[in-house]
Amino acid sequence: MNSVWYAMSAPERTVKGEIRAQVHVQADSPWFDGHFPDFPVVPAIAQVSMIVDMVARASGSSLYLKSASRIKFKQLVTPNTVLTLQAKAGTEQSQYLYRIRAGTEEVSSGTIFLANKDAENVMQADKNATTIRVAEIIINELKLEDVSADTFDPDLDLVDEVGIDSMDLATIALVIRDEFGIRIDEDDYPKLTTLRIIANYIDEKKSEV
Amino acid sequence: MTTKVQVAGTGSCKFSDILASPAIRDRWEKVRQYFFLRESTYDMTNRCNIRCDGCYYFNGEKHLAAEECDPLAWQTLMVEEKKRGITFAVLAGAEPSLVPELCRVCFETIPLGAIATNGLRPIPRDIDYRIHVSVWGNDAASLLVRRAPSMLQRQLEIYHDDARAIFIYTFTPHNIEQAAEVTRILAAKGQRISFNMFSAPVGYTGPLRHDAASLKATADMMAKLLAEYPDTVLYSPYSIIVHTHAMGLHDLFSCPYPRQNASTAVGLGRSFRQYRTDLGWDRAAACCVPDTDCADCRHYAAGSAVVTARMYRHADHPQTFAAWLDYVDTYLAVWVRHYEKGANLSSSGNHLPVQEDA
Numbered sequence: 001m002n003s004v005w006y007a008m009s010a011p012e013r014t015v016k017g018e019i020r021a022q023v024h025v026q027a028d029s030p031w032f033d034g035h036f037p038d039f040p041v042v043p044a045i046a047q048v049s050m051i052v053d054m055v056a057r058a059s060g061s062s063l064y065l066k067s068a069s070r071i072k073f074k075q076l077v078t079p080n081t082v083l084t085l086q087a088k089a090g091t092e093q094s095q096y097l098y099r100i101r102a103g104t105e106e107v108s109s110g111t112i113f114l115a116n117k118d119a120e121n122v123m124q125a126d127k128n129a130t131t132i133r134v135a136e137i138i139i140n141e142l143k144l145e146d147v148s149a150d151t152f153d154p155d156l157d158l159v160d161e162v163g164i165d166s167m168d169l170a171t172i173a174l175v176i177r178d179e180f181g182i183r184i185d186e187d188d189y190p191k192l193t194t195l196r197i198i199a200n201y202i203d204e205k206k207s208e209v
Numbered sequence: 210m211t212t213k214v215q216v217a218g219t220g221s222c223k224f225s226d227i228l229a230s231p232a233i234r235d236r237w238e239k240v241r242q243y244f245f246l247r248e249s250t251y252d253m254t255n256r257c258n259i260r261c262d263g264c265y266y267f268n269g270e271k272h273l274a275a276e277e278c279d280p281l282a283w284q285t286l287m288v289e290e291k292k293r294g295i296t297f298a299v300l301a302g303a304e305p306s307l308v309p310e311l312c313r314v315c316f317e318t319i320p321l322g323a324i325a326t327n328g329l330r331p332i333p334r335d336i337d338y339r340i341h342v343s344v345w346g347n348d349a350a351s352l353l354v355r356r357a358p359s360m361l362q363r364q365l366e367i368y369h370d371d372a373r374a375i376f377i378y379t380f381t382p383h384n385i386e387q388a389a390e391v392t393r394i395l396a397a398k399g400q401r402i403s404f405n406m407f408s409a410p411v412g413y414t415g416p417l418r419h420d421a422a423s424l425k426a427t428a429d430m431m432a433k434l435l436a437e438y439p440d441t442v443l444y445s446p447y448s449i450i451v452h453t454h455a456m457g458l459h460d461l462f463s464c465p466y467p468r469q470n471a472s473t474a475v476g477l478g479r480s481f482r483q484y485r486t487d488l489g490w491d492r493a494a495a496c497c498v499p500d501t502d503c504a505d506c507r508h509y510a511a512g513s514a515v516v517t518a519r520m521y522r523h524a525d526h527p528q529t530f531a532a533w534l535d536y537v538d539t540y541l542a543v544w545v546r547h548y549e550k551g552a553n554l555s556s557s558g559n560h561l562p563v564q565e566d567a
């Protein structure tokens with residue numbers, strides 16, 4: 001997809017690891033050509049495509065839709081509507097939960113599974129240099145065994161699943177502060193509970209500088 | 210006057226540079242081995258063999274809870290607590306020595322813990338928890354405030370050869386000078402002492418609440434005793450600063466106990482519970498000293514959690530971090546059996562990572 005079909009703002013990642021973007025579907029988008037000439041609407045599959053596009057842009061990988069489930073379309077989208085797209089990694093590998101809204105109205109939501117065109121494995125492709133380095137720091141500081149930076153699940157919950165507590169998180173935050181030269185607010189580090197959230201946080205902070 | 214607390218921890222010094230000092234790194238490696246400690250506290254019985262003025266246990270409604278006296282019920286609770294990740298049990302209100310069989314069940318399931326006692330009844334030796342024996346002044350003062358004669362003498366008879374015991378001296382505005390006499394007696398007997406500050410229960414209007422003059426006099430006395438009896442007094446210069454500051458612990462550090470912290474994400478807000486004698490608990494009231502007035506809270510048990518939890522904001526400068534390490538080293542020596550305190554790293558202790566704006 002490209003901006004001829006719609007205009008998308010640069011995707012942002014929140015501290016909680018959610019990816020967000022805004023989309024404006026122009027009245028002259030080719031999508032409206034074949035869909036109800038008297039009553040143009042954005043086709044349902046196009047909405048899922050936008051989400052795939054947003055996640056791909058956010059992770060810098062070329063992704064495609066492998067499967068979808070529990071998709072609900074609640075409202076038709078007419079030309080010149082501004083949509084808010086949100087997606088968050090689910091608990092399963094390559095899974096994303098998404099939601100699209102027009103203003104406060106929910107347009108659609110559901111669960112999708114993505115795959116990487118090059119590597120087939122989103123989890124691996126998702127790991128940029130930041131993620132790898134953070135994985136190394138966590139493994140080193142927490143003295144974790146049986147895991148390497150390459151095999152570290154970026155969505156593993158460090159508190160719930162690894163059992164670390166606030167003092168360990170504070171330690172990791174201090175090492176990250178040193179290593180990446182960023183300022184971590186005291187209120188923020190308790191929220192940095194997965195590798196993905198930490199890496200996103202670092203990348204956001206670095207882009208602010 | 211408005212008071213603003215500014216949080217440091219902005220990374221003016223790299224953490225790795227702070228740890229470049231061998232003394233700091235060694236102490237850091239020593240204390241961080243105890244980051245696994247996760248406490249909860251348990252009221253063991255609603256009875257006490259004495260009645261002290263200003264007792265926080267008999268303030269509020271805690272003492273109205275029914276008593277669960279069945280060791281099996283306590284064992285079931287402790288097994289559940291262990292599953293929940295609790296690794297340190299603090300047995301408190303009112304007087305745990307009255308229910309040794311319940312204390313034993315706790316120890317057998319969660320092997321690390323501490324018991325707060327008035328020290329007038331022995332606690333069986335097989336319950337190998339740290340024991341905090343409370344002292345509120347010399348025996349004349351104890352007779353007045355606690356209505357118990359010869360308290361220190363009786364406590365020393367019971368704990369004379371018991372390595373579990375640490376005497377906890379609670380400073381009120383009226384017993385500051387007596388701390389010298391008590392410390393001298395304890396030093397002569399080879400005992401160890403640490404300090405507590407009287408912290409007013411909610412609604413307390415009596416004479417034990419500290420004021421600016423008594424805080425200053427207490428700080429001076431603590432510093433004198435720490436210098437004179439380094440092998441007897443378990444304390445640090447930084448402990449003195451934070452526990453005798455005009456601002457209470459909550460205003461200085463923002464208390465992370467559930468009572469003052471809505472977040473359940475990590476730390477005390479997630480795991481801490483304060484059980485009543487009926488084995489019920491209430492998140493909204495949960496802290497180690499419930500019914501204490503947060504604005505006046507300088508309690509030693511509170512500080513052990515509140516100051517320790519604020520590592521991040523102390524990791525800004527080697528001296529500030531060294532002061533925090535001294536605090537944590539003290540807290541561990543006071544609370545954990547077989548943990549030995551090292552010499553304090555910071556001599557002045559005046560490294561509070563907060564500033565007050567007038």
Ligand code: SF4
Pocket residue numbers: 257258259260261264265266267302303304326327355
């Ligand atoms: S000994 Fe402790 S529990 Fe008993 S009345 Fe005194 S302060 Fe309260």
Ligand code: SF4
Pocket residue numbers: 458459464465466468469495496497498499501502503504506511
């Ligand atoms: S009394 Fe002290 S420990 Fe309890 S919530 Fe208030 S400040 Fe925290």
